[in-house]
Amino acid sequence: SQQGEEDPQALSIQEGENATMNCSYKTSINNLQWYRQNSGRGLVHLILIRSNEREKHSGRLRVTLDTSKKSSSLLITASRAADTASYFCATDLQGAQKLVFGQGTRLTINP
Amino acid sequence: DARVTQTPRHKVTEMGQEVTMRCQPILGHNTVFWYRQTMMQGLELLAYFRNRAPLDDSGMPKDRFSAEMPDATLATLKIQPSEPRDSAVYFCASGFRAGAYTDTQYFGPGTRLTVL
Numbered sequence: 001s002q003q004g005e006e007d008p009q010a011l012s013i014q015e016g017e018n019a020t021m022n023c024s025y026k027t028s029i030n031n032l033q034w035y036r037q038n039s040g041r042g043l044v045h046l047i048l049i050r051s052n053e054r055e056k057h058s059g060r061l062r063v064t065l066d067t068s069k070k071s072s073s074l075l076i077t078a079s080r081a082a083d084t085a086s087y088f089c090a091t092d093l094q095g096a097q098k099l100v101f102g103q104g105t106r107l108t109i110n111p
Numbered sequence: 112d113a114r115v116t117q118t119p120r121h122k123v124t125e126m127g128q129e130v131t132m133r134c135q136p137i138l139g140h141n142t143v144f145w146y147r148q149t150m151m152q153g154l155e156l157l158a159y160f161r162n163r164a165p166l167d168d169s170g171m172p173k174d175r176f177s178a179e180m181p182d183a184t185l186a187t188l189k190i191q192p193s194e195p196r197d198s199a200v201y202f203c204a205s206g207f208r209a210g211a212y213t214d215t216q217y218f219g220p221g222t223r224l225t226v227l
Contacts (some may be wrong), residue, residue, distance in 0.1 A: 030212045042115075042202055042218035043154075050212075088154070092213040097166060098144070099213050101154045 005102050006089055012108040019076040021105040023089030024069075030092040032065055033099065034074050037086045046074075046087075079109045113137045115219035117203050123225045129191040132222045134203030135184055141209075143186045144216060145171075145178055146202040154202075160186065161208060193226045200224070 007022045023032070031050045035043040049056045049065045049072065056063045062075040076083055086106045090099040116135045124130055136143050144159040158168035158178040168178060175194070180186045190197055200223050204216040 033215065035218075042220050043204075043216075045215045045217070048215060090216075097161070097208070097213060098156060098159055099216060100156075101146075103153045 006087070006105045008105060009103070010106045010108070012110060013079060015079055015081055015109050015111050017079055019079050019083070019107055019109075021074045021087050021089075021107070023072045023074070023102060025072075025089075025091045026070065028094045029067075030094055032063075032072050033090045033092070034061075034063060034072075035088045035090060035101075037088065037104070039085070043088060076107075079107075081109050081111050083107060084109045113217075115203055115205050115217050117201075117219035117222050119222060120220060121223045121225075123227065124193055125227050126194055127192045128226075129189065130193045130197075130224060130226075132188045132201055132203075132224070134186040134188070134205075134219060136186060136203070136205030137217055138184070140205035140207050140217070142206045142213075142216075143180060144204040144206075145186070145188050146204065147199045148202060148221075149199045157188070157201075190224075193224075195226045198224055198226050 005024050029051055031048055033048045034046045036046055037043045047058050047063050049063050060077045065072045086104040088101050088104045090101045118133045142161045145157040146154050148154045157170045160180050163180040177189045200221045202218050202221045204218045206216045
């Protein structure tokens with residue numbers, strides 16, 4: 001299976017609720033990044049967390065990293081309709097000099 | 112507001128024709144990536160360059176795909192001959208790498224290719 005697998009594949013919640021997406025990976029990383037993709041658009045970088053960090057915040061986004069479990073989570077608080085998009089985690093593998101993207105979580109925020 | 116630009120945004124062509132996609136990375140970035148996105152395969156890395164030198168093109172079908180960076184402001188991805196299975200959205204991304212870590216990548220809007 002792929003490095004950087006997101007879970008769930010799809011998530012549908014009501015506006016105002018919190019959304020949590022998870023990412024698991026297999027090998028050691030330098031950093032892990034989360035990207036958002038709106039339908040028909042390119043990916044947009046959201047947040048980067050380095051391997052020696054455990055938690056990072058950016059506005060309504062909170063990212064955690066557990067290197068012992070090789071997993072990360074992205075929490076979006078107080079979701080809005082505009083948060084509807086696909087979210088991808090990408091791992092910067094040690095020695096690889098490139099990012100490896102997962103298959104993404106498709107998030108739908110219902111008004 | 113610096114951004115990655117890609118041309119064309121949409122391309123419809125017939126099987127067997129040559130397709131060239133262009134990308135202008137953000138000025139000052141030293142890495143350029145080409146990705147292909149389909150529903151079935153997701154986002155696949157085709158090739159990437161650092162300081163205009165190709166570092167990895169193992170994701171590309173070598174017999175029909177080629178990627179080049181004739182200068183620091185232009186990256187090209189060429190398919191010759193094109194096949195229906197090449198239909199996808201092709202993204203270019205650029206970034207700056209100064210050491211062992213891969214930093215943020217900035218994506219272009221993509222080229223939606225349809226091969227009939």
